[in-house]
Amino acid sequence: MSTAFVIDDLPLFPFRAGAQCRGRRAAVHGTQAGARVDNDRLCDLIEAVAIHQDRKAFSDLFRHFAPRLKAFGLRQGSDAATADELAQEAMLAVWRKAATFDRSRASATTWIFTIVRNKRIDMFRRQNRPEVTLDEAAEQVSDEAPADDQLRWADAGEVLREVLATLPKEQIVVLQKAFYEDKSHSVIAEELNLPLGTVKSRIRLGLARLRQALPEEQL
Amino acid sequence: MINHHPPLELLFDYAAGTLPEPVALAVATHASMCPACRDEISAVEALGGALLETLEPVAMSATSLDAVLARLDEPEATPVTVSAARAASGVASFLPGPLRRYLGEVLPGGWDRLPWRRVTRSLEELRLPMSVQGFKASLMRLAPGSTVPVHTHRGQEFTLVLAGGFSDETGEYLPGDFACKDQTHVHRPVVDTDEPCISLVVLDAPLKLTGMMGRLVNPFINRM
Ligand SMILES: [Zn+2]
Numbered sequence: 457m458s459t460a461f462v463i464d465d466l467p468l469f470p471f472r473a474g475a476q477c478r479g480r481r482a483a484v485h486g487t488q489a490g491a492r493v494d495n496d497r498l499c500d501l502i503e504a505v506a507i508h509q510d511r512k513a514f515s516d517l518f519r520h521f522a523p524r525l526k527a528f529g530l531r532q533g534s535d536a537a538t539a540d541e542l543a544q545e546a547m548l549a550v551w552r553k554a555a556t557f558d559r560s561r562a563s564a565t566t567w568i569f570t571i572v573r574n575k576r577i578d579m580f581r582r583q584n585r586p587e588v589t590l591d592e593a594a595e596q597v598s599d600e601a602p603a604d605d606q607l608r609w610a611d612a613g614e615v616l617r618e619v620l621a622t623l624p625k626e627q628i629v630v631l632q633k634a635f636y637e638d639k640s641h642s643v644i645a646e647e648l649n650l651p652l653g654t655v656k657s658r659i660r661l662g663l664a665r666l667r668q669a670l671p672e673e674q675l
Numbered sequence: 676m677i678n679h680h681p682p683l684e685l686l687f688d689y690a691a692g693t694l695p696e697p698v699a700l701a702v703a704t705h706a707s708m709c710p711a712c713r714d715e716i717s718a719v720e721a722l723g724g725a726l727l728e729t730l731e732p733v734a735m736s737a738t739s740l741d742a743v744l745a746r747l748d749e750p751e752a753t754p755v756t757v758s759a760a761r762a763a764s765g766v767a768s769f770l771p772g773p774l775r776r777y778l779g780e781v782l783p784g785g786w787d788r789l790p791w792r793r794v795t796r797s798l799e800e801l802r803l804p805m806s807v808q809g810f811k812a813s814l815m816r817l818a819p820g821s822t823v824p825v826h827t828h829r830g831q832e833f834t835l836v837l838a839g840g841f842s843d844e845t846g847e848y849l850p851g852d853f854a855c856k857d858q859t860h861v862h863r864p865v866v867d868t869d870e871p872c873i874s875l876v877v878l879d880a881p882l883k884l885t886g887m888m889g890r891l892v893n894p895f896i897n898r899m
Contacts, residue, residue, distance in 0.1 A: 528727060543739070544743050566723065570723075583807055586696065
């Protein structure tokens with residue numbers, strides 16, 4: 457099990473630099489400028505909610521995200537009313553948790569994904585969600601560099617979205633089931649009538665394809 | 676240096692939010708101790724965000740925004756946050772964060788102050804309350820020099836070392852190391868450190884004991 461989180465002996469997403477690769481990527485991905493601005497605007501709105509309890513900013517966030525969160529709810533098999541409720545509950549959590557958002561660690565959409573993911577666990581599974589925390593006890597053990605690496609994920613969203621479109625259908629199906637339908641690897645295997653190993657390798661292949669498709673400049 | 680990490684599937688399912696609570700607890704606690712796995716989780720979350728953006732938006736009900744706006748000032752049901760629980764009870768910082776909410780009333784003073792329940796001469800257990808059935812999540816404390824009876828697993832067993840360490844045929848496990856065993860393993864861990872080995876152990880099915888010592892520990896292990 458010591459090869460965990462490694463595919464073919466290579467890290468999944470070997471991004472290296474955080475801030476300094478942004479400029480280069482902007483040059484490489486000129487067409488993504490729109491998405492970049494979009495993320496900046498969404499981050500501004502979340503911060504306006506966090507700092508000023510800005511209801512206008514919240515309404516803008518609601519108009520952008522709630523219909524996507526509803527789609528997320530529908531994809532996992534909820535009826536329209538329940539999906540609507542999930543979106544509303546998630547948006548209420550956005551209002552309450554806005555102060556925990558850090559744009560240097562995650563894109564606005566990724567942060568919203570973690571909110572709706574947790575809300576789904578609350579609402580449908582009625583389970584607690586143990587959250588990763590950072591603290592002295594944990595850090596004592598770790599003699600590795602602190603995870604400033606997370607910085608780079610703040611920027612990865614556009615690239616990921618771009619390369620998602622190039623994945624083969626069967627990999628997308630497995631990834632979508634994993635994210636939208638609240639299915640673990642083993643349940644997906646049962647449903648698709650595939651061996652667990654096949655599901656694992658499709659997810660690994662899907663993630664590996666994403667990694668390969670990332671521009672060299674990020675390495 | 677952490678040498679044994681959860682398999683990618685577990686990190687992925689944790690980030691996607693599909694793991695049952697006890698397994699999620701083991702993964703979250705490991706990730707709290709492991710920057711590399713935190714990073715993998717961030718990677719999958721970024722992918723989740725990207726997938727969310729690809730969904731075709733579906734119109735919300737006409738009254739939904741007003742309904743939510745009307746609720747913004749509602750007082751939130753007081754959440755028992757980790758920091759609040761810790762401040763209130765003085766839970767010592769030797770516990771990794773994700774475990775603290777399960778041991779809210781522990782006094783400071785280290786592992787000895789936890790309400791251990793003795794199972795055998797060399798084994799103590801502290802069962803953690805879980806919101807799902809079918810799993811068992813416990814802290815286990817094994818005395819130095821002790822062995823766990825030879826056993827195989829009907830389901831899966833996840834072990835995260837918190838203090839001390841053990842060895843088995845797959846290697847040496849020290850604080851932060853994560854072991855993942857299933858029915859294909861027959862193993863016999865040995866606590867080969869000078870201090871007790873304290874681990875978080877999550878089982879998703881009762882163990883099947885294969886050794887002579889089995890009968891001794893069986894009642895405790897089968898208590899799911
Ligand atoms: Zn790890």
